Amino acid sequence: MSTTRGFFRRRSGDDERLPPGQYLERGFPVLSAGPTPHTPLDQWDLSITGAISEERTWTWEQFLALPSEDFTVDIHCVTTWTKLDTEWTGVSIDTLLDGVELEGGYLTALCDGGYTTNLPVEDVTGGKAWVAYRYDGDELEPEHGGPARLLVPHLYFWKSAKWVRRLIFREDDEQGFWEQLGYHDRGDPWLEQRYQGD
Ligand SMILES: Nc1nc2c(c(=O)[nH]1)N[C@H]1C(S)=C(S)[C@@H](COP(=O)(O)O)O[C@H]1N2
Ligand SMILES: [Mo]
Helix, strand or coil: CCCCHHHHHCCCCCHHHCCCCCEECCCCCCCCCCCCCCCCHHHCEEEEEECECCCEEEEHHHHHCCCCEEEEEEEECCCCEEEEEEEEEEEEHHHHCCCCCECCCEEEEEECCCCEEEEEHHHCCCCCCEEEEEECCEECCHHHCCCCEEECCCCCHHHCCCCEEEEEEECCCCCCHHHHCCECCCCCHHHCCCECCC
16 A cells, blocks of 8 residues: 655644534634633632532532542534644533432533633533533643633533533523623524524
8 A cells, every 4th residue: 555745744634524524623723702811810710600409519629529430532612723632621510410400401600701602501511511620731821721621521621611610500591701792692503503593
């Protein structure tokens, strides 16, 4: 079998992992709608609030003591880059919701700095989403959402809210920052749900 130099740049199968309209990115671009917040860890906490049977808050220490998972996922930004096999450590949303009854089908992720994004509950439960605090073997850098960010890799990356502090559960879907500006309420990259109406 003959091969070319270019053949080695991609492993076979990578193309099938690219959603429509996406290209393969090797770097890790930073996309932030505002300045990077630097909340001291002793002032940081994470809460689940709203339409749930019991609101909960974790300090940084309590959050780190929760059972965590290492996971490797592909991420897809709506600006058309896709990065394969990114390695993270985080706490599954299922773990945060363990023993809590949900009273609504949607949530808003609220971040330091005020960024918000909306999601259906089904997209963050069942092992599909985490609050991640380590990336590629290191603490998550502030530019990429440290100390902790939401990671919902099966949806466009704007749903993966950096510097997340609160998950607000709701009965009705309420649009977040990019969604109010015309981006899709769900954002499935395989269905190319970039804008409202896609
Ligand atoms: N708090 C917050 N989270 C955010 C954003 C933001 O501006 N603020 N940008 C979103 C967008 S559009 C993308 S593509 C990813 C970028 O994450 P990165 O900078 O780690 O690549 O974060 C998402 N989460
Ligand atoms: Mo994005």
